[in-house]
Amino acid sequence: MPADRTDTAPGAPTLSDVAARADVSTATVSRALNVPGQVSEATRARVMQAVRDLGYAPNFGARALAAKRTNTFGAVIPTMDNAIFARGLQAFQDRLREDGVTLLVASSSYKPEQEEEQIRTLITRGAEALLLIGHDRTEAAYALLDRQRIPYLVTWAWEAQAPRPGVGFDNRAAMQALAAEVIALGHRHLGLITADPAGNDRARARIEGVRAAMAAAGRDKDALRIEETPYAIAGGAAAFARLMAVRPRPTAVLCGNDVLAAGALTQARADGIAVPGDVSITGFDDIELAAILTPALTTVHVPHREMGRRAAEVLLDMRAGAAAPPGLRLDVGVAWRDSLGPPPRRAFDGSPGA
């Protein structure tokens, strides 16, 4: 048994495997990982490619002894801003603490390469299990998770056909239910403000949900105007202004999350557009902000605390050897407040409203 085998879980790729694949010595792999200045750029690139291909993560022997627990779990979330993930994460952490587990969190800025690197860092630093957001990530990240045999859960998302263990909710169905309510109120021209759906399965599912509701109501898909922007209040405001320049003007603007909706509401107020009198605005997530906006935001209520708590329980079980359970779907529903109403009897541009 090569010496480095003692540093890794049974079956996990070893330093020797990396060396063989990169066609260098194990000493060179070690230098490339630990003192990169001592190897050429080309050698380092070859070694890192092998590390990625094999899903190798050095771990300083921490997980070598099954009994030698680090009692550290990790989470990688897209952003710490805007409290989108904060409440669920707090519940996750609180539940882990009951079992003496400390949570370390990294934030990927919605960048898949950054998430992959952070997953590797958390495993290397001894994380025994990982909470991740959504299904979209690099193939290398999934390969790393599988080969290192780290228990992990996908949260904030649920898909019937998803091949990965998860605790989440059906983003598509939730957005479809809200959009169906909007359409039922008589809105014919809809706007949608969304984050870039590339690499973000939650955003993609929410867009699909709006389209599905329109199709179910027999509406022309051209009656939906979509604006993309980063998740930020300022982005939501600017996107709302662009939608208000469209003719015929949308009488309802659905937003991919509450932060974007907060921006839209702010822009409407600045432009003297009454909500919901002139235009209805909806959100998604039901973060604490939603209820204190003026008007209070109609949105999709996500059970953040329950999701966090149950994810913790499942991951603790998985660490103890339980198999990954089938995906657990939590119920979500519309939180009715003041920002959604019927369309105006006459649209702004003088054309008849719905």
Added chain:
Amino acid sequence: MPADRTDTAPGAPTLSDVAARADVSTATVSRALNVPGQVSEATRARVMQAVRDLGYAPNFGARALAAKRTNTFGAVIPTMDNAIFARGLQAFQDRLREDGVTLLVASSSYKPEQEEEQIRTLITRGAEALLLIGHDRTEAAYALLDRQRIPYLVTWAWEAQAPRPGVGFDNRAAMQALAAEVIALGHRHLGLITADPAGNDRARARIEGVRAAMAAAGRDKDALRIEETPYAIAGGAAAFARLMAVRPRPTAVLCGNDVLAAGALTQARADGIAVPGDVSITGFDDIELAAILTPALTTVHVPHREMGRRAAEVLLDMRAGAAAPPGLRLDVGVAWRDSLGPPPRRAFDGSPGA
């Protein structure tokens, strides 16, 4: 040299030191740390006390070789909720990434014991430097930092006499400046909504700032009514309601942060109290929320991004061997918006206003 010396930085406490202090064998220390079920509760308690007394942190040899960088920094923040620390932390992380460093974050729920444990976990997991919030923490936490010789910085606070390296701002002076403006507008009866100042030097300094402004203006300290509540929108709302029941009623309510102020504004609206017509409300932090509240919040603007970026640069220098610099104080100032105005000409209860 005992075998475990190779696992620790020169001068740092070793497993043998812990064993000697707890009067047990090194094997027992190892079991107490790694397989606690195999030692008695009393033995584990004695070992953990020795671990705390000595500031011991096992580290799996990661820092044994100075050249063997983990390229991982840590941060412990009081909460991930409400985005109070998110923007500064994002800037911190962005700057670290430029140097190839990954950031892992733990959140202590404003609990000193939890923070101490998280500091230990981050060091154990190979963090090369730590960002911390404020000066208040357990003696054991400071002892651990000093003995493990981990570069760290105190942020979100600055005190002239502080013995710890930091990049922050003067919470007391900033709150005093805002309170002086409130008093100059003619407000005589003030309310203050604050978090529990125990274990929270930022909250304490802000309270002192209000008192200092009142003293400077020759006001009786009894003209300040203080309500404590956790940092949450609901807490701010309930505290505001309690202040409105005081006679004579405060005509201005200063809040320890923007989240509490958001709660106060929400409660004022619910109770039909005009802001600032009947009561002025101010915040602290200038998080993104402040500008989109109705009315927009007058608050203390904190340069979160600059603080995060500079903290990263200082910590990177310290990792490279630079001495801890003297405390760096950043400028803060009042962000004037709509929620602060002169007192009403007549107070609610019929008594003459200021």
